[in-house]
Amino acid sequence: MSDLVEFLLLNLPEEEWDQLDEHQAKRFRYLYQPPDRAGEERSDYREGCASCTKDPSEPGKPAYGTSWIEDWPCRHLCTLAVRYDDQPDFHPWFRERLTLGRQIRP
Numbered sequence: 001m002s003d004l005v006e007f008l009l010l011n012l013p014e015e016e017w018d019q020l021d022e023h024q025a026k027r028f029r030y031l032y033q034p035p036d037r038a039g040e041e042r043s044d045y046r047e048g049c050a051s052c053t054k055d056p057s058e059p060g061k062p063a064y065g066t067s068w069i070e071d072w073p074c075r076h077l078c079t080l081a082v083r084y085d086d087q088p089d090f091h092p093w094f095r096e097r098l099t100l101g102r103q104i105r106p
């Protein structure tokens with residue numbers, strides 16, 4: 001379990017825990033072109049938020065690039081954590097994740 005989920009379970013009221021289920025980490029497959037291999041297409045996986053990621057591809061087909069993937073932990077979970085920034089186990093990266101944008105990992 002991540003530090004963030006642990007922190008939220010300790011601080012978030014129980015009636016809001018369903019947000020942790022909705023915003024779980026999920027592996028998304030995406031396509032990309034290797035910079036040194038023009039015209040070639042490969043696929044890879046990236047961990048994103050199951051709820052915040054909006055997959056633009058057809059069902060069962062990977063989308064191109066990673067810009068549509070909201071990295072996990074997502075900004076929604078970090079926003080929940082920032083409400084409790086006066087707690088001793090609050091990590092500064094919960095807030096940094098919000099200011100640095102969508103492709104940042106702790």
Ligand SMILES: [Zn+2]
Pocket residue numbers: 022023049050051052053070074075076077
């Ligand atoms: Zn999310």
